[in-house]
Amino acid sequence: MSISSAHAPISASHSCSSEVFGIYFGYKTALQIVRAARGRPLAKLSGARHAVPERALGKSRIEEAIRRVESAYLDVPLERPAHVLVGSPSRCRASGEYALHVCTSRFKGDSFLRLGDGICASAPALAFIQEAARCEDEISLIELGFELCGTYQSWRTGVPTRYRAKPLASVRALSDYVSDNPSVRGSGKAARALRYLADGSASPRETKQALVLGLPMGYGGHGLGIPRMNYEVRANAAARAISGRSSFRCDLCWPEHKIDVEYQSREWHEGEASRLADSRRTNALMAMGWTVIGVTNDELESFAATEGIAQTIRRHLGKRLQVRVSDYHARKLKLRRQLCLPSNE
Known part of the structure; x- marks a missing residue:
């Protein structure tokens, strides 16, 4: 994967034999990573349906992945705790560095972006649903949707405020993804918020x-x-x-x-x-x-x-x-x- 010379690429030295044993970032952490990439191409994870790993790879591997992502993509540190997705409860416990989110759904469509070396992040549409699942304030969720579909960025997605930014999504893309994944936790709240979103x-x-x-x-x-x-x-x-x-x-x-x-x-x-x-x-x-x-x-x-x-x-x-x-x-x-x-x- 090509990465700007201003950042070191994520090494492939720990390549996994299968993507299901990788580390998947989600929620606001994924949005922060994608925003920080600033137009650098992030490859989509191939396949018709995807599931997150059954278990996390352990405290040291997760913290190592956080450091590598920060080195490769970010000008500022990831917000802590970073949000990590796992397919089932794990012996690996959360820490001040990261929080674990159990996610048993199988996702349809472009759900994850490949960062390299078995590290992935939720695509913006999935991250929007994930944020909807934990957001108690619908107005805040609508504001997040406006930002994802707008031409500005802010600390709402974990990065400094900047204008004339490239949109991460569109109302149509979010609507299509929510329609394709109605059983994913948070999709109902996301669908309600979508009624009041606008591009641009x-x-x-x-x-x-x-x-x-x-x-x-x-x-x-x-x-x-x-x-x-x-x-x-x-x-x-x-x-x-x-x-x-x-x-x-x-x-x-x-x-x-x-x-x-x-x-x-x-x-x-x-x-x-x-x-x-x-x-x-x-x-x-x-x-x-x-x-x-x-x-x-x-x-x-x-x-x-x-x-x-x-x-x-x-x-x-x-x-x-x-x-x-x-x-x-x-x-x-x-x-x-x-x-x-x-x-x-």
Whole structure:
């Protein structure tokens, strides 16, 4: 397997006679490894169905595998405890370095990635189901799904925050994998979360804005429907003349209603040149009949401002406010707390 020269490849000196005697990493540990690879190819484990090893290979072998993976792939250490999959209860006990997860399922589809020398990691779709199995907060699981299908990374997958990252999955790929593995523990929770995922979110703040506006009222959202994220709109002749651009990316978009909600982060919207480009972009979209609504970081932080923005979007969507859940106000405040947004009014 080819690995960047910045990292030493995993040695084949301890090659096993059969993959079933290897060490398999799962859960968040697998996501951290795959993220850290940063586009370097990880081969899929061949075969129609896969099962994890019946037993772990012992404390020293597991800890050795952790060190080798860190040396080969990571700029930062694996989070401890690392998550290791075994097919049955083992005499090898967990330690501060790793936790063992008994997994008796046989998996269909592309479930594991080969790291070399009998070491494998769960593919992102399987790791998502595994995280669903141990996640008590559905909102946190939805945020993880947005990140896997988005173009950013964060400590949610065990790596430093970075933007313009390559997505690890897509909503379609996650849905297909969950459908193919309905009996795997966590697949039911994963399927429920998938109803509210979208591809293409560019930042954690965009994700939070989409969930506050789009989730059903039962979750404390405004029930506007999950928007399309960073949706591409082709410019017509008038829009091209105004902006000099052939297309636009809309942060949060309801394309059927020509509504574009722009999250105006400080990082990307400061400076006179940026303000001028934003103005031309807005005027160009409006020339094509679009409604453009800007949302600043301060407005996202404000409960009252978010309420006003949601009302504006609802009006343009032509939706009437019909509250059919009890304690709706309390649910909205709870959702904001779950998303680590201020809930003060």
